[in-house]
Amino acid sequence: xxxxxxxxxxxxxxxxxxxxxxxxxxxxxxxxxxxxxxxxxxxxxxxxxxxxxxxxxxxxxxxxxxxxxxxxxxxxxxxxxxxxxxxxxxxxxxxxxxxxxxxxxxxxxxxxxxxxxxxxxxxxxxxxxxxxxxxxxxxxxxxxxxxxxxxxxxxxxxxxxxxxxxxxxxxxxxxxxxxxxxxxxxxxxxxxxxxxxxxxxxxxxxxxxxxxxxxxxxxxxxxxxxxxxxxxxxxxxxxxxxxxxxxxxxxxxxxxxxxxxxxxxxxxxxxxxxxxxxxxxxxxxxxxxxxxxxxxxxxxxxxxxx
Amino acid sequence: xxxxxxxxxxxxxxxxxxxxxxxxxxxxxxxxxxxxxxxxxxxxxxxxxxxxxxxxxxxxxxxxxxxxxxxxxxxxxxxxxxxxxxxxxxxxxxxxxxxxxxxxxxxxxxxxxxxxxxxxxxxxxxxxxxxxxxxxxxxxxxxxxxxxxxxxxxxxxxxxxxxxxxxxxxxxxxxxxxxxxxxxxxxxxxxxxxxxxxxxxxxxxxxxxxxxxxxxxxxxxxxxxxxxxxxxxxxxxxxxxxxxxxxxxxxxxxxxxxxxxxxxxxxxxxxxxxxxxxxxxxxxxxxxxxxxxxxxxxxxxxxxxxxxxxxxxxxxxxxxxxxxxxxxxxxxxxxxxxxxxxxxxxxxxxxxxxxxxxxxxxxxxxxxxxxxxxxxxxxxxxxxxxxxxxxxxxxxxxxxxxxxxxxxxxxxxxxxxxxxxxxxxxxxxxxxxxxxxxxxxxxxxxxxxxxxxxxxxxxxxxxxxxxxxxxxxxxxxxxxxxxxxxxxxxxxxxxxxxxxxxx
Numbered sequence: 189x190x191x192x193x194x195x196x197x198x199x200x201x202x203x204x205x206x207x208x209x210x211x212x213x214x215x216x217x218x219x220x221x222x223x224x225x226x227x228x229x230x231x232x233x234x235x236x237x238x239x240x241x242x243x244x245x246x247x248x249x250x251x252x253x254x255x256x257x258x259x260x261x262x263x264x265x266x267x268x269x270x271x272x273x274x275x276x277x278x279x280x281x282x283x284x285x286x287x288x289x290x291x292x293x294x295x296x297x298x299x300x301x302x303x304x305x306x307x308x309x310x311x312x313x314x315x316x317x318x319x320x321x322x323x324x325x326x327x328x329x330x331x332x333x334x335x336x337x338x339x340x341x342x343x344x345x346x347x348x349x350x351x352x353x354x355x356x357x358x359x360x361x362x363x364x365x366x367x368x369x370x371x372x373x374x375x376x377x378x379x380x381x382x383x384x385x386x387x388x389x390x391x392x393x394x395x396x397x398x399x400x401x402x403x404x405x406x407x408x409x410x411x412x413x414x415x416x417x418x419x420x421x422x423x424x425x426x427x428x429x430x431x432x433x434x435x436x437x438x439x440x441x442x443x444x445x446x447x448x449x450x451x452x453x454x455x456x457x458x459x460x461x462x463x464x465x466x467x468x469x470x471x472x473x474x475x476x477x478x479x480x481x482x483x484x485x486x487x488x489x490x491x492x493x494x
Numbered sequence: 495x496x497x498x499x500x501x502x503x504x505x506x507x508x509x510x511x512x513x514x515x516x517x518x519x520x521x522x523x524x525x526x527x528x529x530x531x532x533x534x535x536x537x538x539x540x541x542x543x544x545x546x547x548x549x550x551x552x553x554x555x556x557x558x559x560x561x562x563x564x565x566x567x568x569x570x571x572x573x574x575x576x577x578x579x580x581x582x583x584x585x586x587x588x589x590x591x592x593x594x595x596x597x598x599x600x601x602x603x604x605x606x607x608x609x610x611x612x613x614x615x616x617x618x619x620x621x622x623x624x625x626x627x628x629x630x631x632x633x634x635x636x637x638x639x640x641x642x643x644x645x646x647x648x649x650x651x652x653x654x655x656x657x658x659x660x661x662x663x664x665x666x667x668x669x670x671x672x673x674x675x676x677x678x679x680x681x682x683x684x685x686x687x688x689x690x691x692x693x694x695x696x697x698x699x700x701x702x703x704x705x706x707x708x709x710x711x712x713x714x715x716x717x718x719x720x721x722x723x724x725x726x727x728x729x730x731x732x733x734x735x736x737x738x739x740x741x742x743x744x745x746x747x748x749x750x751x752x753x754x755x756x757x758x759x760x761x762x763x764x765x766x767x768x769x770x771x772x773x774x775x776x777x778x779x780x781x782x783x784x785x786x787x788x789x790x791x792x793x794x795x796x797x798x799x800x801x802x803x804x805x806x807x808x809x810x811x812x813x814x815x816x817x818x819x820x821x822x823x824x825x826x827x828x829x830x831x832x833x834x835x836x837x838x839x840x841x842x843x844x845x846x847x848x849x850x851x852x853x854x855x856x857x858x859x860x861x862x863x864x865x866x867x868x869x870x871x872x873x874x875x876x877x878x879x880x881x882x883x884x885x886x887x888x889x890x891x892x893x894x895x896x897x898x899x900x901x902x903x904x905x906x907x908x909x910x911x912x913x914x915x916x917x918x919x920x921x922x923x924x925x926x927x928x929x930x931x932x933x934x935x936x937x938x939x940x941x942x943x944x945x946x947x948x949x950x951x952x953x954x955x956x957x958x959x960x961x962x963x964x965x966x967x968x969x970x971x972x973x974x975x976x977x978x979x980x981x982x983x984x985x986x987x988x989x990x991x992x993x994x995x996x997x
Contacts, residue, residue: 278980279965325525328526330530330535331533334529334532334561335525335529337529337562337563338557338558338561340561345560386509395543398546399545402555405510407556409555412907413562417532417562421755422756422828423757423803427803430803436510
């Protein structure tokens with residue numbers, strides 16, 4: 189029997205004596221046998237790790253924004269709770285493979301990526317006799333599904349870079365890959381004044397604007413992708429890019445004139461062919477090494493928490 | 495992962511990209527922060543800090559974009575109407591006022607002139623009227639006609655005085671003919687051809703017979719029904735065979751519409767150009783994105799909409815019909831004005847639906863956008879057809895935070911759909927206009943109208959209620975379906991959710 193088409197009514201929520209009690213109920217920690225004290229200790233640990241909550245009120249506010257249900261699930265999985273793993277598998281196993289396929293755009297590579305991350309999540313590796321479980325590093329600041337997506341994406345980027353480093357020239361020849369012409373590490377340098385003027389203009393931009401410019405100009409992301417990342421509509425990004433380009437051009441010109449150029453000289457310098465703008469490959473490689481360290485960082489974090 | 499600046503970018507882009515590339519990269523944020531950023535869950539201070547890193551770190555941007563759901567379901571898409579400043583409004587109002595006053599003065603000018611002229615002046619030189627015409631009569635012909643008028647002014651019977659022109663409301667379409675008995679006749683035969691004649695042709699005809707001269711007559715009728723005007727003109731002037739078709743507001747068609755961005759927000763000050771049989775006209779969209787062209791010559795038009803920050807859109811084969819108002823919705827995609835999106839076959843609606851919002855962000859527009867128009871004119875779909883088509887085009891998804899979202903533009907943008915406040919949904923299933931969503935603690939909701947209204951479904955058997963978290967909903971058709979829960983239960987129905995069985 190059932191009642192259908194009933195008016196929507198919110199279930200009555202019993203008033204809790206404390207915000208922590210509310211969170212505890214919301215997290216369903218009791219279903220996995222996590223005691224309130226352990227739950228509170230977990231929240232304390234996350235709040236102090238993030239360093240954003242200094243007063244009690246701030247801490248409460250911070251904790252109220254956490255995805256506590258996901259957090260408890262992840263922590264209980266990391267602790268080896270079977271019931272938690274059942275729920276995790278039911279909720280996320282298929283999604284994990286779907287997302288991996290979406291990232292790699294290939295069935296077998298996607299499965300391989302998901303399996304690898306899944307092994308990390310399960311904690312097949314041990315360090316100093318202790319199981320290292322990646323789920324321990326989840327702090328509940330975003331959803332668990334979003335976190336899994338990011339972990340997959342990060343793993344994919346790391347693998348891609350590792351593979352690129354390991355593939356030998358012989359292998360590339362066998363695969364028919366043409367060797368790229370060596371890129372001059374320092375290409376024809378620009379007028380230093382133009383470089384300085386551009387750097388100054390970029391530095392003066394707000395962080396979000398720099399992110400938009402880098403995504404659009406450097407990464408060649410679409411307006412829709414940038415808009416999604418910033419949670420705004422793509423028309424907003426479209427307008428922003430148009431405005432930013434105009435203002436940046438104006439600011440660079442202004443900076444050039446401040447350095448003693450006439451307006452005409454400044455405009456000429458800006459319109460000069462900058463085909464050989466130096467792309468600092470060393471800087472790129474430096475990023476590679478930091479990313480490798482970054483992936484280790486997560487493991488270390490997990491290690492520290494287990 | 496790209497390692498080199500795209501050579502296709504112009505110099506400025508390359509310059510900026512090159513400098514951006516060389517920015518210093520600090521400590522990378524952890525996965526939690528990136529996730530919280532992607533889900534808009536960071537504190538403002540953290541967000542700014544992270545954006546500073548993301549602006550400089552290509553790798554973290556790569557991870558961020560790779561981790562974004564393909565269906566763009568993470569974010570609730572916000573639409574910001576363009577900011578309008580009061581200063582702009584004030585100047586805009588002033589400009590509009592000047593235009594209106596100017597237009598009124600121009601429109602009224604012939605009336606003033608007509609009223610200030612004496613009856614004698616009105617009856618004697620026909621060239622006064624000729625000067626009001628768009629078609630110029632050659633000077634020699636004018637002289638001949640003036641000579642004829644001057645020779646016979648006294649002979650004109652008082653009762654047959656020529657009518658006093660009140661004002662010209664439209665381009666003259668009738669011909670006044672003279673004959674030897676001084677009777678004046680107005681004829682309308684082959685008007686279009688006559689009006690298109692060049693002055694040279696008129697002159698040649700005039701050379702043979704002055705009665706053939708095109709004489710311009712002002713339309714004296716008020717904006718009353720045509721029959722009444724005809725009778726009135728006949729009574730007053732005793733003109734036989736009067737059949738003037740000069741009232742263009744009836745003889746021509748109108749075209750209007752709205753310019754919107756993909757979120758449905760109005761685009762102000764978009765330039766709209768209508769190119770058709772008689773040339774091009776331009777209009778500008780107002781603060782509601784509306785534009786209008788009045789008194790267009792019926793025919794096929796091409797409508798081009800341009801706005802700053804958007805791709806231009808050109809819609810061909812828009813039909814403007816006699817005495818009809820065609821309405822068109824134009825949705826501009828973000829981009830640069832140099833890019834043009836061409837649409838052949840216009841989504842035109844005629845008077846029948848013009849009263850309703852011509853471009854409805856929710857239900858009407860998407861359907862209209864996809865309808866193929868033959869010959870530029872489409873039949874208006876009935877409401878039920880529109881609903882069915884809209885439902886077919888809707889896409890549904892759940893955000894990672896458990897909100898229901900739908901897309902009207904094939905997954906490009908997503909809108910949050912309010913179902914039940916605070917409920918986290920984990921499963922969704924859509925069959926046409928019927929949508930099912932399920933979530934925490936057995937929360938199960940259904941919509942039969944593509945998400946406009948929702949009702950809660952309480953699934954239960956005689957001894958048990960569905961209270962576990964719903965993780966999956968599947969329906970084979972509108973009656974037969976099942977709901978799976980986190981604790982492994984499967985609840986099925988064979989009557990669209992009225993009765994349930996538990997496995």
